Every structure is written in C-alpha cells, then in structure tokens.
Amino acid sequence: MIEGTVSTQLTRLLAGAAGANAALAPFAGELHDDLVRVPASLTDSLWQELTGVTAAQLVRALPDQGVGLWSQLFSGGETLLDGLRDAARYLPLLADPATESIEVIDNGELTTVRHSSTTRLPPAVAATRIEFGLGVVLEQLRRAAARTVTPRHAGFTHAAPRHHDDLVNLFGSGNLAFAAESNTLTFLTADLTTPLPYVRPGLATVLRQHANLVLRAVRPASTWHDKFRAAVTAALRDGDCSLRTVATRLSLSPRTLQRRLTEQGTTWRTELETVRQSRAVRLLQNTDLTVDAIADRVGYSDARSLRRATQRWHGTSPRTVRAKSTRAGPTVVPGA
Known part of the structure; x- marks a missing residue:
C-alpha cells in the first residue's frame, strides 16, 4: 500500500x-x-x-x-x-x-x-x-x-x-x-x-x-510532470524531440507548455537534459548498443556529443557508466 x-x-x-x-x-x-x-x-x-x-x-x-x-x-x-x-x-x-x-x-x-x-x-x-x-x-x-x-x-x-x-x-x-x-x-x-x-x-x-x-x-496517479516526461521520452524514441512536437503530444501550444514548465519551476532545456540522461544510462547499462547508436537514440548528433554529456552528468565516460552495470549479461530492452 x-x-x-x-x-x-x-x-x-x-x-x-x-x-x-x-x-x-x-x-x-x-x-x-x-x-x-x-x-x-x-x-x-x-x-x-x-x-x-x-x-x-x-x-x-x-x-x-x-x-x-x-x-x-x-x-x-x-x-x-x-x-x-x-x-x-x-x-x-x-x-x-x-x-x-x-x-x-x-x-x-x-x-x-x-x-x-x-x-x-x-x-x-x-x-x-x-x-x-x-x-x-x-x-x-x-x-x-x-x-x-x-x-x-x-x-x-x-x-x-x-x-x-x-x-x-x-x-x-x-x-x-x-x-x-x-x-x-x-x-x-x-x-x-x-x-x-x-x-x-x-x-x-x-x-x-x-x-x-x-x-x-x-x-500513484500520474502527475502532469510525469506525463510530460513520458511525452519527451516517446518523442526521443521517435527521433523528433522538439518543443513543438512534445507540446503537440500533450495537446498544448509551445507557449503554454513553456508556461507550465515555468510554473513547475523548471525549463524545457533542463527537462530535456534530464530525460536524455536517464535514457542514456538505461541504454548503456541494459543493452549492447554502441555509443554512436545510443547517442542517436537520445537525440545527440554523434558519440562525441554523448561523451561530453556523460562527462558533464557523471564526471566519467560512457564506458565507465556501462561498466557500473550489475547485469550478468547483455539485456536488450524492447523499444529502448
């Protein structure tokens, strides 16, 4: 309970x-x-x-x-x-x-x-x-x-x-x-x-x-913030994660979405970074996808951009993040 x-x-x-x-x-x-x-x-x-x-x-x-x-x-x-x-x-x-x-x-x-x-x-x-x-x-x-x-x-x-x-x-x-x-x-x-x-x-x-x-x-019931992050994740998965695309998924105008985020004490850039980080770590630790493939799946132009982001998030490289996984073997996450 x-x-x-x-x-x-x-x-x-x-x-x-x-x-x-x-x-x-x-x-x-x-x-x-x-x-x-x-x-x-x-x-x-x-x-x-x-x-x-x-x-x-x-x-x-x-x-x-x-x-x-x-x-x-x-x-x-x-x-x-x-x-x-x-x-x-x-x-x-x-x-x-x-x-x-x-x-x-x-x-x-x-x-x-x-x-x-x-x-x-x-x-x-x-x-x-x-x-x-x-x-x-x-x-x-x-x-x-x-x-x-x-x-x-x-x-x-x-x-x-x-x-x-x-x-x-x-x-x-x-x-x-x-x-x-x-x-x-x-x-x-x-x-x-x-x-x-x-x-x-x-x-x-x-x-x-x-x-x-x-x-x-x-x-627990999903909050608006939960639904927003789910929409960002889905947009990343589909390869088009723009503010306008996510706003459309939520049946909002881009301006209204930005206002809602401000009311939540956050910004579009901060939220996008948070979802990218979570998704990248999950893919690194639960799949055998290459760093290039993961970079593409989280909306970065190339592996170099993902390496810089991982350094910013964790102070280390994607390889080290992947090595911290406790999995016994590679697990392919459907739709990841």
Missing part, C-alpha cells in the same frame, strides 16, 4: 460534494481506475472546501454502490461482524493508511468500532471528517443488513457542536458523547451476529483475495 494516498472513489465523492471537480483535472483519465491512488493532500484540500457541509449530507451523497470494493466487504461474510472486521482490516483500500485506521473490539456483549485519524486539518473540518468516517461505517452496515442498525453509543474526541440534531438523525441515537477519549461506535454484539439476509458462501474469501491483490497492485 502507498502511504500518503487515498482511493479515487473517495476523492470523487468529496469533489462532487464540494463542487470542486476542477481540482481533479490533473488526474483526468485515471480517476475511474480503482488501482490508482491520488495524493492525500488533494483530499485534504477538498475537505477544506467542504466547510459548512455536514457529515450527514456527505453520507447521503454516498452512491448506491458505496465506495467500491471496501463497501462490498461489509456484506461478504455470514454476519455483520464478519464484514465489519474485514472492512476494518482493509481500510487502506479507501483511506490513507498513514493517518486512518479502524479497530473492532468485541467483548462478547458489546462491539466497539474505534476510528483513529491524525490530520492537520482545522478542528471543525477534522471533526466533520471523523463524523463522516463513522457515519459511512454505519451506513454500510445498514445496507449490508438491509435493515436499521443503531449503535447504543457514539463517542467523539472533538467538542460538542452548537447543534447536533443532524448527528442524532445520522446515528439514530441521542446517546452521543463529545470530548471523549476516542472516536467510537458501540453496538450490541448480538445485533451484529445475526445472519445476513443473503449469505453467499465463499464470497468473503474471494473479496479478501481480491483486496490483497488490489493493495499489491495500486499505483
């Missing part, structure tokens, strides 16, 4: 509620890929856009399918308690594992869901985030059970809001405590251990296996 990231499903939910879909523009094309994770800093900024939106409103905005695989886990077992434990274990499918966790504590009579969250958000925003987190857990339990599930008690570490009728409605109970030691929902264990209405034997195992595969396969 990648710390400092969150799921695209949660990000889309928050952006829609905040009316801030423009904030997702840098990740367009990847936000419907369940294997992509976006920076937690993005959702933090979305939470701050949600000032004035209550946890109850956000829970009501939850789509019918919930938030993907994590929501499905609630209905995978034979009882609600089974699903709740799986959802707690696999919370990293949804939230940043560096800052969010859920613990399920069962003493036989009572079962407590404890939500821990560390955040630098303003206190009022952080409070809504906690209320939303516990509210989503309760909503998923209700959907899995196809009935009303009501906690005996809910506790929050933040101070009591001026009005909390919406929280009473959300949790179905007036037994709410504020300035508590931890953020919790407490249920009668018997209410969570009755068989679910539609038990599908083996489903929980399949969902857990899928969750493990997803957690191993997730990747």
